[in-house]
Amino acid sequence: MKQKGFTHPIILIIVVGIVLLFGFRIVSEHFLGTNKLKFEGFPKNENSKKTAEGNCKSGSIPKFEAEFTDLEKINAINPIGGIGGGSPGRSYIGVKKGVEAPVYSPTDMILENIIYAKRPSDPLTSLSKTSSIGEYGLYFRLNCDTILLFDHIDRVSDKIKERSPKEPAETSAFGKDPPVNLEIKKGELLGYTDGTPGARTFDFLIIDRSKPTSHINPERWEWEQAVYSQCPYDYFTPELKEKYYAKIGEAVEKSGSQEFIASGTCGQLSYDVAGTASGGWFKGESTDSKGDYLAIARQAISPTRVNIAVKKDGLFSSDSIIRVDNAKVFPDQIKVGQEACFQDSYTNRWAYIKLVSEKELYMARGGGSCPSTSPQQFETWER
Secondary structure (H helix, E strand, O other): OOOOOOOOHHHHHHHHHHHHHHHHHHHHHHHHOOOOOEOOOOOOOHHHHHHHHHHOOOOOOOOEOOOOEOHHHEEEEOOEOOOOOOOOOOEEEEEOOOOOEEEEOOOOEEEEEEEEEEOOOOOOOOOOOOOOOEEEEEEEEEEOOEEEEEEEEOEEOHHHHOOOOOOOEOOOOOOOOOOOOEEEOOOOEEEEEOOOOOOOEEEEEEEEOOOOOOOOOHHHOOEHHHOOEEOHHHHEOHHHHHHHHOOEEEEEEEOOEEEEEEOOOOEOOOOOOOOEOOEEEEOOOOOOOOOEEEEEEEOOOOOOOEEEEEEEOOEEEEEEEEEEOOOOOOHHHOEOOOEEEEEEOOOOEEEEEEEEEOOEEEEEEEEOOOOOOOOOOOEEEEO
16 A cells, blocks of 8 residues: 655666756756857767767877878968857968969868868959859868868869769858768878968867857857867877978968968967956857847957958858057956957058946947047947
8 A cells, every 4th residue: 555755766876866867967068168169060860970980990080191182382371269160160271373283181181071162252352253154162070079171172172073063053051962082092182272262261170068168148149160179280290280380370462462471370260358348249149149248359360360240140241350560558458347448450440448347348339530538339248
């Protein structure tokens, strides 16, 4: 007979176990920052997910022993962490004008997915590379947590082309094609590229889900390339790493010729510095991929450059970017109660920053020269 208030010991153990398991899941999601991130660099269809899990190998990744391109055809390697366009996680590799650069596999990898999409138009000429001309994005798996991407590849090897889509898609988003799972060897030629039409760059990206970067408010960050990207050149042997680091910087036009300016660093994803204006700021419930997002930072590509950029629903617009070379003050130097104006001499625009508290910042923007006094109208931004 069942007695009132009595619970069988086995049932009690099961109930307690379920409660503990559920509680652990909540706590782990909170502190590890899963935050339902969008993994745009990974396949979206179920077949791809299952195959990826079957292919992956756990453990550390051996150092890359093969070169990934011919540096004689490269004018500069950009550090990661750029603000004002593109992806903060990608290193952009500049190809010299008038040549194609080869792209090689730096290690043994599995080519998991191939994107073949129409190439963007050339913004600098009236002729555009559209309609039938496509370019490739090649996604490789290194281990269970890590992928490598080479993007904006014009021509691929016959081996890869045989497994690629035959017609370029309208966008570079993942479709429903199953993964190709093609074995690629160290040093193998993947293809050739002269980069994107305007910037003449191709992209090198490594994402490791096991190594999130540190943001002051992790819940604001949803784009995986702003959370999990790594410096690609840290994966190479010491000799190759030193060689690539020497090429990190930018090529600038001076007196009719190109001059290379070394950066000395591979950059960083997060520019959040507590108690300063540096880093990411938001409005309301916004994140870096939806709503209003403001990025303020000293840029790794140049030790004296400051970029200030506003993004709406994941996209930057050209008129929302303030770039200041040879800045006199830097965002990480602006403390609570301090303010500064940044003048963009290229576009004749300015941004006025005032740090109200560790979690609140005012910004005003306008055309022309910096105002002589603090503006009366500000936008309010939060961490």
